[in-house]
Amino acid sequence: MNRTGLRFTLRLIPFLDSVEGFEDGLVKLGDRRWLAWHPDVVSALFRNDRALSHPPSRTLSPLLGNRSVLWLDGAEHAAYRRTLTPLLRGNRYQALVDDVVERAIAELPSDPVGLAAWTRTLTLRIIGRIVFGVDDDELLAAFTRWLDRRLGSRVRTLAHRYLARGTTRFDPHLDRMLLHRARTAEPPALAACLPEEDLRDQVVSLLFAGHETTASATAWTLYWIDRTPGLAEELTDEALLDATIAESLRLSPPATLAGNRMSGEGMVITPSIYLAHRRAATYADPHVFDPGRAQPPPGAFFPFGGGVRRCPGKDLALLEIRTIVTALLRHRHVRLSSADCTPQLRGAAMAPPPSVAMVATCRR
Known part of the structure; x- marks a missing residue:
């Protein structure tokens, strides 16, 4: 690994910020x-994604497993997708999402709560209901601790990635409960x-990625709404x-990278969502939050990845x-x-820090 690769590994966001101005968009x-x-x-x-292979993440594959759909290729990957x-089609779950969200908002205390921690608990409850069919907060809390x-x-x-390389990081007791x-x-x-034999890896992958x-x-969408005076009242x-959600996904994408692509000759290319979304040649004033932006060109906006x-x-x-x-905005006054x-x-996911707390008071 060269010095550039080491900076990329050890200090990802500062490194990405340091190369943002490279006009050719390659490092x-x-x-x-x-x-x-x-x-x-x-x-x-x-x-050309179907012609490329997709090496697993060295951070996530020991957690999700080598049989995760995230790493499979070719006909096997297509079959799993x-x-x-169909299990993830949003229009199937509006009533379920409404129910979980309404209960989570009703349970909000008057004291400050960590914004990112609250949204993680809430979205994990939703995917848990989809995967398991029931609420099981004890199981999901164990998954979160893991x-x-x-x-x-x-x-x-970094310790998980480098100090025990070549081994899985499974928790047998948690796996038994999940299965x-x-x-x-x-x-x-x-x-x-x-x-x-694949059930464990797919369950964990769905819970994590879901x-x-x-x-x-x-959390980022709520952050940018809070930082934009008057926006909450217009939503x-x-x-x-x-448009507000799309602009938040542009400026603060929840994933900084879009996986690895490898050619038959062994060349690996990693698309950077973070840098593509902040490219000055594509976006005027790229660091400014502006829900009124025009539709970006192909290859410039991909918060959910792309290709296969x-x-x-x-x-x-x-x-x-x-x-x-x-x-949340209908039921509560929200202040961060x-x-x-x-x-x-x-990993390569990007969230607001724990220091960002949400105070949500009831509307009268």
Whole structure:
């Protein structure tokens, strides 16, 4: 690993900020690895995605497992997406999302709560209901503790990645609880359609991918609404709400990177969502939050990834963000504390730091 690759690994956000002005949108991270964010390069990668392989994340694969749909390729990956995508169609779950969100808002204390922690708990409840068919806060709390021990800070993430390389980071007791709940779900959505030997990896992948980035996107949307005077009162306009969410996804994407692509010759290219969304040649005043921006060109906006790895839960995630923001602003006056909003990384995901707290008082 060269010095550039080391900076990329150890201090991801400061490194991305330092190369933001590179007009060609490419940085060499190692002998055979590049970081890319030029829209033409990104578009070409996504167009030719089926011809490329997708090396697993060295941070996440020991957690999610080598059989996760996130790393499979070719016909096997396509078959799993056909199986799992219907499970994540947003329009199936409006009533479920409404129910979970309304209860979570009703349970909000008058004291400050951590914004990112609250949205993670809420979105994990939603995907837990979808996967398991029931509420099981004890199981989901155990899952959260397991993730936090490994991804709860940058130091933990790096230790997890480098100090025990080549081993899985499974928790056998947690896995038994997750598998039991998946097998006894009504209806048994996953257990009935997946091979038994793959069930653990797909359950964990769905729980992780189905809540982590959605929670971050929701928290960032609430952050930018709070920082934009008068915007909250205007969000009864659905078009403005959608534009606000899109602009938050641009300026504060919940995932900084869009996975790895490898050619047959072994060249690896990693698209950077964070840098593509802040490219001055594409966006005027790219650091300014502006829901009125025009539609970006292809390859310039991809908060849910692209190509064959485009997130199958995109519609569900957008449904959750809209529902949470709308319900919260309808029932509560929301104010965020802390002027410091240095992003916290959990793997390559980016959330507001724990110092950002939400005070939500009842509307009279």
